[in-house]
Amino acid sequence: MNLLKEQLCTAMCADISLTEVGDGSYFVSTPFTFSDGDNYAIYLNRLASGGWRITDHGLTMMHLSYDLDIDKLKDGTRAKIFEQILGEHGLETDDGELFIEVPADALSNGIFTFGQGITRIHDLSLLSRINVESTFYDDLKEKLLEICGDGLEINYSVPGLADHKLYPIDFAISSKKPLFIFGVSNREKARLATIILQYLQKNHVVFRSLIVYQDMWAIPRSDLSRLTAAANDQIPSLDNVDDLERKIVDATAA
Structure with a gap:
């Protein structure tokens, strides 16, 4: 010793x-x-x-x-x-x-x-993958606040819709046709976003939707295909900041 x-x-x-x-x-x-x-x-x-x-x-x-x-x-x-x-x-x-x-x-x-x-x-x-996913939502929120300011609603749900609290929307921007934005960091969130979008459409809610991925190509093809079919538009990652701003402006101006 x-x-x-x-x-x-x-x-x-x-x-x-x-x-x-x-x-x-x-x-x-x-x-x-x-x-x-x-x-x-x-x-x-x-x-x-x-x-x-x-x-x-x-x-x-x-x-x-x-x-x-x-x-x-x-x-x-x-x-x-x-x-x-x-x-x-x-x-x-x-x-x-x-x-x-x-x-x-x-x-x-x-x-x-x-x-x-x-x-x-x-x-x-x-950071580990789990923590990176957590910071992804912080980063997305920060970018959206820079673009939308006080016009951004966080953790929104459609009032008057049955069980609306069970179908939360990450971010909403008011306009003639509201824009609902979902951050998607993994397969589970892709599936949840698809379910929420389909529920809103089934109940004839008028809106447009935008999906922002942490990494679009990390989502399994089957889940990505279903979500793509349900959403109006999407951004592959937060690296595409200029595209994000342009698509928000286009969607809220319609």
């Missing part, structure tokens, strides 16, 4: 080094890297109390910005995850800088905790 401990400590210490960068500040080089191969930015600044401020000088958020609009961390699903990560690792932020302050005798644990936090924050650009 002692030999193993000695081997592990030697191996780990060989992969970690300190470089003085001026003003009593040190750069901590570790084996941990971002996806582009750059090392994690971990710096140590001595505090007047004798402890240490462990900081990234804002470089983690800079790397994250390569793959993600940083403003999306201010609200919605990503914001909740971001705040949860900060809380769990005791991290604080200041104008994009991530940091944690620790007493001198807790420096090693602080560095490990800081590194774990950086890893999880950087992984926000690589």
Whole structure:
């Protein structure tokens, strides 16, 4: 056990080094890297109390910005995850800088905790499929609000229609012929949207419909075919923002 401990400590210490960068500040080089191969930015600044401020000088958020609009961390699903990560690792932020302050005798644990936090924050650009689906609706809502403003109704249902609460519409835009918009991120939502559209048509509701897919080609062909037949129009993905705005303008002007 002692030999193993000695081997592990030697191996780990060989992969970690300190470089003085001026003003009593040190750069901590570790084996941990971002996806582009750059090392994690971990710096140590001595505090007047004798402890240490462990900081990234804002470089983690800079790397994250390569793959993600940083403003999306201010609200919605990503914001909740971001705040949860900060809380769990005791991290604080200041104008994009991530940091944690620790007493001198807790420096090693602080560095490990800081590194774990950086890893999880950087992984926000690589969200799991489930979380990506959640952010898809946040992103769609944001785009629609930019286009429609106060004219957008969220989680709408047709008043006066029997069991209307059982047939929710993601977004509705009032016009001579209302436009109902459904966000579709997976097979199950494609099937639900098809059922709702068919129910509305069966009950002679006057409307136009627009389907916005997270990824149209990820939906099985049979489900895609049924939904295409039921809907008036569709957008393959949110990458087609110009098409989305044009189709909304055309549909609400009719």
